[in-house]
Structures are given as C-alpha cells and as structure tokens.
Amino acid sequence: MAAPSLNIAVTEKRFGVGAPLFADFNLSIEPGTVVALLGPSGIGKSSLLRMVAGIDRAFSGSIAIDAVAAAQAPAPGFVFQDARLLPWLTALENVRLANRDLDQAGAENLLSQVGLAGRGGDFPHQLSGGMQRRVSLARALAANPGLLVLDEPFVSLDAALAAEMRTLLAETIDARRPTVLLVTHNVEDGVRLADRIILLAGRPAQIAADVALDTPRSERNEAVLDAYRARLMA
Ligand SMILES: Nc1ncnc2c1ncn2[C@@H]1O[C@H](COP(=O)(O)OP(=O)(O)OP(=O)(O)O)[C@@H](O)[C@H]1O
Secondary structure: OOOOOEEEEEEEEOOOOOOOOEEEEEEEEOOOOEEEEEOOOOOOHHHHHHHHOOOOOOOEEEEEEOOEEOOOOOOOEEEOOOOOOOOOOOHHHHHHHOOOOOOHHHHHHHHHHOOOOOOOOOOHHHOOHHHHHHHHHHHHHHHOOOEEEEEOOOOOOOHHHHHHHHHHHHHHHHHHOOEEEEEOOOHHHHHHHOOEEEEEEOOOOEEEEEEEOOOOHHHOOHHHHHHHHHHHHO
C-alpha cells in the first residue's frame, strides 16, 4: 500500500463535561512523512491516534486518509504501548491475523525484517518483552505498511532495547517510506526518527511548535541531533 496523506480537521472532541480535548484542531501530513507528536500526559495524543485509526468516531469534524474518512479508510498498522499479542497464537499467527491475504512466507519475511527469523513458531510467553514488541511492529506492517500509527512503541523497554527498536524502526521507515504518526514522551524518539515534530500544549490542545527536521535520518550524527534537541528545548 502506498503511503497516504493525512488530513486532520477536528472541530471538537470531548469526553464528558469540561473543556474539549480538541477544538478547531488542524494538521495536514504529506505522504511518507514521519510526524512525532509530543506533549504532556493527558493532552490527548492517544485519543488523536484512536481517531486517526477510525477506532474512536465520536468527534465532530473530519479526519481523512488520502481523502477517505478515517472510519472508512484501510486501518493503519497500529503499535500500542504494550505488545497486545494474542497469547494462544504463535508469533507467525499473530502477524497473519492482521492480514488474511498474507501467506506463511510473507509473515515469515516480516518477522525476519524485524530480526525474528526462525522464531515464528514461538508463543508470546516464549519471547522476551523486546521480541514481543518486534512482533507487534511486524503485525502493524502486515496490517498496513503504508500508514503506521505508533503509541509510545518503546515505553517500558530498557534504554538499550529502546535504542535497538528505534534503530529497527528507522531502518524500516527508510526502506518502506510509510506515513507515520508517532506518539512519544521522549524527545530522543522525535529527533532520531521524525521528519517533523509537533508539540501539543493546552486544553483544548493547540500546536505549540511545528519543527521540520531536514537532515535524513541516516545522516543524523551527534552534532545534528544536538542541534535538534536544542531547537526543541528552546
Ligand atoms: N474513554 C475515555 N473516557 C473518558 N475520558 C477519556 C477516555 N480516554 C481518554 N480520556 C481522557 O482524555 C484525556 C486525554 O487522554 P489521552 O490518553 O488521549 O492523553 P495522552 O496525551 O495520550 O496521555 P499520555 O501521554 O499519558 O498517554 C485524559 O484526560 C483522559 O483521562
């Protein structure tokens, strides 16, 4: 599937009484762009991802994926904060469940792309937390390799594993060029992975900063990363 554009124009999103989470919130994303959404806890990042994924339809306004309403468009590949694998299915079966057209060889290929060649027959409890997270990335690629929605995909991994996953994701993005919406608390994820960082603030949430990161991911050395970090802290 080719990478789609994403057009978010939410007139209002609220839960119960009180100020809405989003009011007149607009964000357009070009095909093949990696956007990192940063902002304080509770501002509405995960809620926005669920709306983009067509899971939460209780809002006014529109979210369009290649000009098709999100609820009707092919669902994105979603990586949740935890791996959420079905424990009674093998890694391979978990991946194939996301795409009924995917044959065994296709699923094995995806697992090897995330560094799990030969582990397809293992059940989730036989895999480490980091490996389970890799299976969930393979599952997302099986579901929709053109549009990935990632909700804190490295949270609760130790620093070394998180760095390993980040590298894997950067390689996957560079190989496939999907459109990506990545929610993270971690500036490091943003400066290493994103083409564009959106900082959210306030209630209703507004775009407090919209920063383009122009250096290709593979060329971001420590000096470039430092400059990006400084721009975000400013
Ligand atoms: N299903 C729901 N019903 C009622 N309130 C909800 C629901 N889902 C989220 N909220 C509220 O909406 C607000 C935004 O939640 P959300 O999870 O989108 O924030 P977030 O920015 O992703 O936070 P975090 O970074 O902590 O994951 C919070 O105040 C939360 O309590």
